[in-house]
Amino acid sequence: MITTPIAHRATAVAARAADLSKEYGQGETRVIALDHVTVNFHQGEYTAIMGPSGSGKSTLMHCVAGLDTFSGGSVRIGDTELGSLKDKQLTRLRRDKIGFIFQAFNLLPTLTALENITLPMDIAGRRPDKKWLREVIDMVGLSDRLGHRPAQLSGGQQLGVPPGP
Ligand SMILES: Nc1ncnc2c1ncn2[C@@H]1O[C@H](COP(=O)(O)OP(=O)(O)OP(=O)(O)O)[C@@H](O)[C@H]1O
Numbered sequence: 409m410i411t412t413p414i415a416h417r418a419t420a421v422a423a424r425a426a427d428l429s430k431e432y433g434q435g436e437t438r439v440i441a442l443d444h445v446t447v448n449f450h451q452g453e454y455t456a457i458m459g460p461s462g463s464g465k466s467t468l469m470h471c472v473a474g475l476d477t478f479s480g481g482s483v484r485i486g487d488t489e490l491g492s493l494k495d496k497q498l499t500r501l502r503r504d505k506i507g508f509i510f511q512a513f514n515l516l517p518t519l520t521a522l523e524n525i526t527l528p529m530d531i532a533g534r535r536p537d538k539k540w541l542r543e544v545i546d547m548v549g550l551s552d553r554l555g556h557r558p559a560q561l562s563g564g565q566q567l568g569v570p571p572g573p
């Protein structure tokens with residue numbers, strides 16, 4: 409797996425993995441998926457993680473986003489060390505600070521497009537800002553598809569990819 413070397417940059421570090429290790433299984437089925445990985449993700453930048461199949465990209469993403477536990481090292485999002493958080497605090501941090509687009513969409517098939525969009529906020533018991541909601545929906549070109557279920561949307565629409573010109 410290739411990760412960018414740590415160099416001094418002008419922007420702050422939004423997320424950081426330090427000496428991060430992750431093992432799956434035990435004994436003969438033990439796999440070292442991450443072997444002391446250190447990487448900084450800077451604010452306002454795109455970072456691409458590249459590497460062969462099985463090299464640990466998804467594992468790294470899951471650990472840095474607080475979606476999975478790790479075996480050694482540390483992960484920080486902003487000023488928060490994930491290792492120090494209890495389950496509830498971790499849930500809150502994921503809800504408020506992290507957006508994650510999975511390769512498999514994880515849309516709920518029985519909910520409409522609109523209900524899928526607002527689901528995390530519904531679970532959190534919050535109401536989305538109507539103006540912002542409309543803006544985001546327009547941005548990804550879904551305004552005339554809000555009552556449709558995921559199976560009635562194209563692959564790009566399910567992903568939330570903005571339509572072309
Ligand atoms: N739940 C799991 N249990 C056991 N081993 C796992 C598990 N998930 C991943 N692995 C193993 O950990 C290693 C890293 O897997 P990971 O999914 O992070 O790779 P990847 O770089 O995302 O690969 P791909 O490009 O194919 O998506 C692989 O050897 C994989 O078989």
Ligand SMILES: [Mg+2]
Binds near residue numbers: 465466467
């Ligand atoms: Mg993967």
